[in-house]
Amino acid sequence: MARYSSSKNILQQRRGLTAIDAITALIVILLVVQIWLLSATLEAYLAGHTETALPGAIVSGVLCAVCFVMYGFVRSVDRDSRPDQ
C-alpha cells in the first residue's frame, strides 16, 4: 500500500513538473512579447508618436495579468503535487 502511494506521488509530481514546465514556457513567450512591445512603444515615443503609448500599456497590462494568473496556477499545481508537505 505504501509503495502504491509512493508511486502515485511520483506520478503526480512528474505531471506537476510537466505542467509547470509548460506554463513557464508560456510565461517566457509572453515576456518576450512584452519586451518587444516595450521597445516598440519606446521607439515610437522617442520618435514623437505618443498615440501608441496607451494601446501599448493596455496590451502589456493584459499580458502581465495573464502572467500572474499563470504564476498562480504554477503555485497551485506545485501545492497539489506535494500532498505530503
Added chain:
Amino acid sequence: MFDRVKEREPLWREEFSISKADERYVNRRQLAKFLTLGSLGMFAGNLWILGRSWMRKARVYHRSPIARAGEIPVGGVKLFQYPHPGEQCIMVRTGEDTYVAYSQKCTHLSCAVFYSREENRLECPCHKGYFSVTDGSVLQGPPTRPLPRVVLERNGDDLIAIKMEPEV
C-alpha cells in the same frame, strides 16, 4: 520496512535531508516567479511611457532667424542652435535656392552628425549612421529614426526657423 531502508541510508543523508527533486521543483517555481516579476517590470515601463506621453506638453516654437540667403555657398553648412541654446542644428545649402536643416544630434546615441559633400548625406562618425540630406531619413547604420527636421521659411533674404518635425 521503512526502518530497514532507513538503516541502509548513509548518515549524511539523514543529517542533510534535502530531496534533489524537491530542490528542482522549488527552483522552477522561483523561475516562474522571477519571469512574472519581469513581466510586471515591462508593464511598469509601458506605464512610465504612458505617463510621460500624457504629461508631454506641445512645445511652443519661436521664430528665429538663423542665416541670410546666400550667406553660405552651395554645398556649404552652417551650424546654429534651435529651439533653445545648446540644441545644436545643422543647415545645408543643397542647391541655389534650397536649404535644409536638421537637428545635429544622431538619433542613435546623440553624436553630432556632419555633412559629407562627396556623398551628399549627413553622417554620424560614431557608428557610421548615414542620413539622407533631402528628408533626414536613415540610409544606413544603427539609427532607426530620422533626424528631426527644422522647418525653414524664407522671408526676403532671411532664413527663419519656424518649428521642428517631429517635435523633440
